Amino acid sequence: MKHIKLKLALAASAVSLALSHSSLMAQESSDDDSVERIAVTGSLIKRLDMEGPSPLTSIDAAQIENTGVTDLIGLFAKLPISGQGTFSTQGNSSDDTANGGSSVSLRGLGADSTLILINGRRVSVSPFAKGIDTAFVDINNIPISAIKRVDILKDGASATYGSDAIAGVINIVLKDDFEGAEVSARVGTTADGGGNEQNFSLIFGNNTEKFKHTFILDYFDREEVLYSDRSYSRTANQKSLHPNDEDASDFRSSSGIPGTIALRSDPTNRIIDEFGNDRCAPEDIDRAQNLCRYDYAPHMTMIPDAERFSFNYLGRYEISDSLRAYVDFNGQNSKSIVRGAGSPSFNELFMDGDNPNHPFADMPDHPFFMQDLTMRRRTVEIGNREKRVDTDYYRAVMGLSGEISSWNWDAAYSYIKSESVERGVDGFPNSRRAQEAIDSGLWNPFEPSTNTQEALDFIETVTTRVGKSTNKTLDFTLSGAIAEMSAGDLMLALKAEYREEAIADNPDDQFLRGDVFGTEATQANGSRDSQSLSAELAVPVLDTLEVQLAVRYEDYSDFGSTTDPKISFLYSPLDNLSLRGSYGTAFRAPSLHQLGLGRTDESPNLIDTIRCDAVGLSCDPIEYTAIFEGNPDLGPEESSSYNLGVIYEINENIDFSLDYYSYDIENIIDSDTQFVFSTFGNDPSVVQRLPTGIANDPGEVVQIFDSFQNIGDLETSGLDFDIAYRLATDLGDFKLGFVMNYVLKYEEFRPDGNGGQRLNLQEGEFEQPEVRHTTSLDWSKEDLSATLAINYIGEFDGDEDADVGHRTVDAMTTVDLVANYNGIENTTLSFGVTNLFNEEPPFSHHDFFGYVNTVHSGQGRFTYAKATYRF
Template sequence: MIRPLRLVLALAAIYPSHSFAQEAERVVITGSNLRVTQKEGAAAVQVISAKDIRDSGKTSVADVLRSISANSGNSYNEQYTGSFSAGTSGLSLRGIGQKNTLILVNGKRVSSYATAQNIQDVFVDLNSLPMAAVQRIEVLKDGASSVYGSDAVAGVVNIILYREFTGTELTVQGGQSATGTGQSEQSALLQTGWGQLNKDGYSISLSVDAQKRSKLQQSDVSWLRDADFRDQQNGSLGWVATNYFGSDPTRTLGGVQGPLQLLPYSALTPGKTGQVLAYNPAPYRTLIPGIERVHTALSGTYQINPDTQAYAEWLHSYSRADQTFSAPLSVSSNLRVWNNANQSLTTIPVVLPVGHPNNPGSTPLAFSATLFDLGPRLKTDRVTFYRALAGIKGYTAGWDWDLSAGKSSSVMVETVANFVNRYVFQQVLADGSYNFADQSKNSEELRNRLRLSTRRPAQSELTTVDLSASSELWTLPAGKVGFAGGAQWRREAMDSQTSTAVLSGTELRPAINIINGQRDVSALFGELSVPLVKDLNLNLAGRYDHYSDFGNAFSPKASLRYQAADWLLLRGTASRGFRAPSFPEITKSTSVSYGSVTDPRDPLTPNQPRGVTNITIANAALQPERSNNLNFGIVIAPSANTSLGIDYYRITQKGVIGTESADTILASEKTRPEKVTRDEQGRITTLYRQYRNQGNREVSGLDLDIRQRFQSSDWGQLSLNGQLSYVLRFAEPLSAGAELTEGAGTNYFGSIPKWRGVSSVNWTKGAWSNTLIWNYVGGYEQKSASNETVSAFSSLDLTTSYKLSPATTLSLLVQNLTNRRPSWDSSTSFFDITQADPRGRFVSLKVQHQF
């Protein structure tokens, strides 16, 4: 449970500090196509203003969004270095996955990332979206398939960019780790504009932002560099045993060389005897990749006549992420290559022939070894993203209308180095020219022949045409009836390939994520706002989608908004939604990925995780995931400076798409042996999986929002803001047909802490502005280890700004002010990357100047 003091602090600071509808004009709120004047709608919308973003000290859209309390878990950023989508960042509202959160820019879709996360999740990469151009971000914490269609199950994030900007603003920021890691970061933002629509008849806005950050290795972090966690609950020495004959690590191949050291076997596996050769993996693991990003946003609006405007926008970004992918390749009995002819893996024998210099016997000898002299395996991902959009909107015969067409694309090229050529390896193994026992004796010419560099391409495209219109149809005694409707057509396509070296069987131990699909989606939607009585409004909405692959989906929604008093608002929504099967799930696709399992039947390490290969294939018979959403809440605002909001949400998903867990597959191995492959030693090498509509998921919880502001001529202005989210239920089956298992407050389905809070205090007086933000993540039970509870984690971020002049502001920013470490979690390498990061205290200086 959350401590009482922390609860008090959270309650003192939890409401959006900016209301997006301050003006009296009618605006469109995210989650609706109707224009309204209310500051609070029938569904909870959190608004993050440009000022909020500046005060947070965050340097990317991803960092801003991932810090909100509704981001319960299962969202990934650059720390997920073992991914097919390295260097990306997504958002998972309510913890039900990035594929269930819809990301919009200016109310319209953008292309998903070029390939899938976790081989399954199609998502929008937040790292590809501009930072400088953001005017505000609206986060709808409710299902919205009735307005937007697929993916808006958990909610919608609408990133709204400046359409009009006066003057020029330049911001430069530089920071450095204050904990000795050596990591640094620099960024620059330029925002400028020409023309004012009301005065000049046109407006143009241009922004450019760039960011560069150095790579952070595990060996750079003092408390991680030794990979020794035996002082932690269920912790162990994370060194890797290698270079041995047969299946017995104590039969060492060669002696100490390179990073290898001789250790007691019991240090790695309790109860074992003898000594083994092992190495520390920390120098070979990147915790946060080095990145370079440049974003450009250009938009323009032209007033054709008093009632008609033409508009266009161009978004473009280039991102590069560099990382150490892994230690040098280890060869052993589970070494395989891809056989493209029969879509399977072929085992490559790792056996020293008789006469090989490293074989002391008279019979062929199996062995395991790490090819340290080839160097660590390296990976670089380069991503180019764009969206071009043009449209015309106006007011005709009592109707507001908007027609637009757009094209968006994400193109990724991944290059790797120091992988190993299968054919050269087989040759040098057979002729004895490579020395595994003393790799210093190998020539550089031989090493270069073994080394393999490859290129993996992927691309995602989205083409859209949108038409919407709204008007007031007639007047009832309680007010006017509003109507909005429209149509949409879009074409989605994804072509994610692998390298020619993998397809030809040349690359040893390949990872594959082949996805190739295209579909057309057409939709009709409508929305009706009916004032039933004074201050009680009913909203009805519905959307019909037709997909060229699986068929149709209808998504209705009803909501009520009751302004019971000037200080009291009651609201609620009930809706149905859906998520269309993603391309890797439903179209022709195959993936080969690597993970780990704890196999009680393993003859060597029955209580230790062991690396295995997962082969996962698509299923053309999949149906969409259907959802039922229920939300209701209350907003109390006794004064203009005080507001309290409490909202309850419940999401029930049916036919959730997934694969069986490794534990379930192993438990049913006797009845379904075809799903498990073991080597001659009896150790697991491969698990076979296929996507299925497995069962239901039930998620529910509470959001608490508070705002309090104090103002004094003597002391200035003090604002307390924040959000607190509590997960009541997070349940889904462990396998198809199984009963629901409760995962709230556990890591059964990824870590889902029950509590998450973000609170801030801002004090402004004269030229000074100071913001202190408290981030809180509750603890949870670690289900793969007995009696382990992962502790709660909290951190403080500080931003202090001083106006040197009316045009220039200097800021000091400190992330993780108290240098808190993430909480230990033995089910991961050391901590859960979806909940925290290892950077520690990070200090930056920022200068902002307006011209």
């Protein structure tokens, strides 16, 4: 702490020096003092208006209401700037590692490269990472009712905010000046079943000369949607749903009930369990692959059951004319339930040749007589898997702000904590006890109908995973004029910040011993502290030209330091025409999950290219066990970006903006298990195999070892276009809007195995549509108003890894409609429909659910009604 205190002391000395040299000049240059400056996302210096050198989009509460969304991820998923890596609770299942969580990825650069702020300050990440390593801020912690506006900064901002602001910044500004009281109730339902919603909120507050108090209570409840609720995902056998499509696949699991029997010495020598009383159902028999399959899709969650209760309090107190105090308290309890089919095993369990339950004990002529066996089977008899996640989130900010002469200052301490408990309450077998039950004869895996409740209770377990994430920050900001120039004041801002972060994600001892199969869990523990100094100058070069210079130095306890500059300009040669541009560098520190991940089992679908090339076996993608661990030697991702744009107000009724952006990111932290598998498949320290005795056969894969590396680069560029047209008529006031993101280039590079790089992904390929746009029409007349929105996501190629890169995933267009009526005193009635025409997501061949749930929604038509009363 000594070096931290020294740097903060030096910063304070610099601030005092700046004050002493500039206070007189600042007092004289007060032409703008009568006009209140406002805080703008992306800058430490308060401005006279929202429009600045960096591209910024603001969406206020009324606009959010008119989109018809019920949570923040619903809003962000509709924004054209959102890309691959944006994820919601859609697709959560018993195999997910971030159940109940949602976050947004600007420009498809990743949720961990998009910085989420609340009232301009950082919040803690979820204790449970997405996909075992992606640290993200769970935006489900913020109810729609508490939001005043959302600012989206669409260029890199590490020079202002530090790590994670590679793609941009989303600042969620909460309501803090509400006067009176308001109660709202909303109910909604889907057209195809599941997903019914209820939402109730209460807002009340009062403003006096000295005090401002705003209280917000919000309750949200949504029932689950299962894949079986949708016709296109009701079965994992997509071939049966698309019999005339030669590329449609049967994704049913190779682990069935009662399953497939194989020799322990050679798991490729297998037969379908058609013996005894319990036999593989005829519809699940796969003679070509010699497997008993299982249709897991009907039992899996598409959208989980969710229940959230939150409270928000924002208080402001004016101590004197030049000193104010403020507090923000936010809290939420959220519960979610996710489901999956019965747990699968893939040759993890064994039966000795002399076991009393041996299926061929009475068949001496059978080749498997008295042979040690293994099996692929599901423990359906103990139930389908069910996980319950309970999360408590708390955020507290306490601060002071004021003025010294003409200088503004702000100091605050914030503490944010998120705690989650995930429990597997049904359908999870303990593999150690399952093996003991097989050995003792208590449990017969080949005759599930004969097993006693005692046997089932013995093998079933309850799993527990406990996570905690904290963020503690102390910051001080000072800004003001340091000189008077001919075009205005030269403004300076300085900021010092100290931050401590910690995460803990700990599954129970069963996971750590590897005793639970059929699920995925992470273990990660880590902490870090960082300190930073930032400076920003706003230079009025001319009456028509403003230049902003910013730089931030940040020092991390676990990987070193980084300095990131940014320069931007706003040039307004005409009253109705402005040109803007920015250039800067940014970085993303390796997440604590990536650094401190313990042994974690994953179940990716991979192709054993080594074995396929050697003996022609395992040429199709199937599930394997991959063992991941963190890498403490990771360095930060680094990027540079620039933006050039034009803002033109053609007349008082029509204006538009057009921005070109470009990002170049290096040292991306990632893993590529398929690359590791194919490149090092013969290395026993990387891929563990069982010998089969077949000539030239490298053997059956047991597990693959992998980790995270700084292995990637990415280059992307594109256009953002926004146009608005307003028209007042006798029929009402109209506003037509069009917002588009067009990706000109998206090239992701990964190692090629020969010391070079290969192009791994580019624009237009799988999950990378080149164009997204939204067209909206707002209308209002007297007590009526309505909004119509048309949302478009362009087509893209199929999944090359699933061998369907030659197929196209079609474009998707949805229509949303919202109508409001204010003709009753103090009351607003709203009726809305999202996806008005119940458009199904376009078919994709890559997975069992038949669509790309990372890009398209399976919710279908959602109809809702809302009433708001103010008093």
